[in-house]
Amino acid sequence: MQSEQALPELLIKMADDELIIGHRNSEWTGLGPVMEEDIAFSSMAQDKIGHAWALYRILQEHFNGSDPDQFAFMREAADFKCSQLAEMPITSYDFSLMRHFLFDHAETVRYQSFSQSSFTPLQQLAAKIKGELKYHTLHADAWILQLCAAGAESKGRMQQALDNCFQLAGGIFEQGEAEEVLIAEKIYPGEAALYQQWLNNISPVIEKAGLTLPQMTAPVYGGRKGQHTEHLQQLLNEMGEVFRLDPEATW
């Protein structure tokens, strides 16, 4: 089966996205603008890292991959396949919120597409995760709408955040090298189809919020090939600092 090579590539990029954005979300712990947001970003971090772990486990069990912790903590930036959107620093709350909105809708579309997947482990995982993701998009939509209705400065900042995030979000849908195989074997419908569905899903919220959706003129690709900004290595250094003190330790 040709998908033996293509599937790990898909699983790794999804898992790396989840791990890295999960870690970024966790940086809001203790710093959220209001307590509820502190809790929300911390909870979402926990969910994302849980999803990453489940995907790394599939790699381990079905593709002879290494232990999830080793895989998560011992690789260098160039071995990571996350999109550059995920690795960006949290910056300000408006940026983080907009990233969360764009990313979580993309994630939802992806897992929904797996409910038809011919690869059973992914299909089973998707059934579990898509119910949980509903809470993430509900949270994102509610705050986008609320902040866009909170005066000119607030709305202006949301538009600015959307403009800053949008091309980066395009990078989520960078096509993989062996994608045709996955489409042909009905593992998933491919990045272009997911991108279209994502646009269909975010557009009504953007419109209701009164924001202008930018044109996708220059999506930021490269992350799926291991090309990253300097922010990723800095994040990995911090994330793995304790783990690497004693990689064989049992936690």
Next chain:
Amino acid sequence: MQTITTLQAVYNALDHVMDPEIPVLSVLELGMITDVKVDLEGVHVKMIPTFSACPAIDVIKENIASAVERELQMPAIVTVDKEVNWNSNRLTETAKEKLRNYGIAPPGKHEGEVNLDMLIKVSCPHCGSENTYLRSPFGSALCRALHFCKECGMMFEQFKPLS
């Protein structure tokens, strides 16, 4: 006959394993147990987490194993069942009543999909009022949302409905 008795004893043991985050509910009442088998190897228990990233899962597995081993004097093998997903309709009616008494609003019954109303129209577990609003879909644990009661002025948590 022997097997039936043993199975019943396993379920009795499981009823003594409480959720670490909601100590009034057992893993049975939460609907976390999907299968129990007894063979020459010992007692095989299959279980599922409520939310996939639940950090309590390993603790719960250990608690199940030690309760079964203690009460039946047999080795216990606890595994996560990947073929069944937890959803909030698995909570028993008794469990929902206990949740309410514990101060957590139970999830309503859904028909396969969770709609927004199920999150927004929630009765206050303290005073019973329906004059409440959803403050955040995230609370002190992954399985809980945060609400506020305008009638009695109390914050309260809801066990989230999940499809």
